[in-house]
Amino acid sequence: MTHPAIAANGLRKSYGDKAVLDGIDLAVPAGTVFALLGPNGAGKTTVVKILSTLISPGADSGEIRVGGHDLATDPQAIRATIGVTGQFSAVDGLITGEENMLLMADLHHLSKREGRRVAAELLERFDLVDAAKKPASTYSGGMKRRLDIAMTLVGSPRIIFLDEPTTGLDPRSRHTMWGIIRNLVSDGVTVFLTTQYLEEADELADRIAVLNNGKIAAEGSAEELKRLIPGGHIRLRFTDPDAYRSAAGALREVTRDDEALALRIPSDGSQRELRSILDQLESSAIEADELTVHTPDLDDVFFALTGNDDQPKETVR
Ligand SMILES: Nc1ncnc2c1ncn2[C@@H]1O[C@H](COP(=O)(O)OP(=O)(O)O)[C@@H](O)[C@H]1O
């Protein structure tokens, strides 16, 4: 087994007497997408800045390793392994997209020729060829964000930090960005992204950590997180009224919908519960026409965990 791409134990950071990060553990396997999810001010950017060596962790933090390198003793090696696209763009608006790319190539000590080759390839890949000779200040938000990521990729990083990569983008640009992130992962790159959007974490991430009040409130796959909170149920639908009535009698804890001939059974959606329901139906020789498992969505989880249930729900769709 290879070591995780990113591992942190007891990550802490305070500003004055305010603890922003109050002991956070993270483990991100190589080649996966990890989403750090949290509301504004939760400390997401602080985590990204620490892991990417831009600011130092609190002195009482535990061990932090990125790309296998110890952050305390070998930050230089980490910098050579990673790419960071910050929440605020690194794009220089006064020069063209191509010039921004060539500047990055210079920073990575690529030869003039190699720099031109890499810049041309990335501009092509991010659909910026037509805009390459125009000042970046004339780019749309989505184009600037694509240029930003293209610049990050000049050094061929194996681990990429994306701090709120789609905040402020329109839905089309957001979907383009999701495609870009998926492509990075299919190349074997590890992606650590932060987001305020539940849908985004759900779409992209293998694992999600919810950051709240300086701690990880929950961590797991989207499905695991959804199973953490009540509200899930199994729905059985029948076409035969007799079968429906027998099932309603045979099963415990059902809510009936006589009109739709449907039964609703509270469930965490686990295999064990599903099997127990199927067994009960089987032993009574009842066959449902349709069985669906309903899990609460990430919105429910997020608001349950962060205690902000009164907030209006985010709709990104
Ligand atoms: N340099 C700083 N000095 C003092 N407080 C800071 C500094 N940077 C961030 N903070 C505070 O730390 C908290 C977390 O900030 P940040 O990591 O930017 O959150 P997020 O990225 O999740 O919105 C906020 O309350 C912010 O005001």
Ligand SMILES: [Mg+2]
């Ligand atoms: Mg931030």
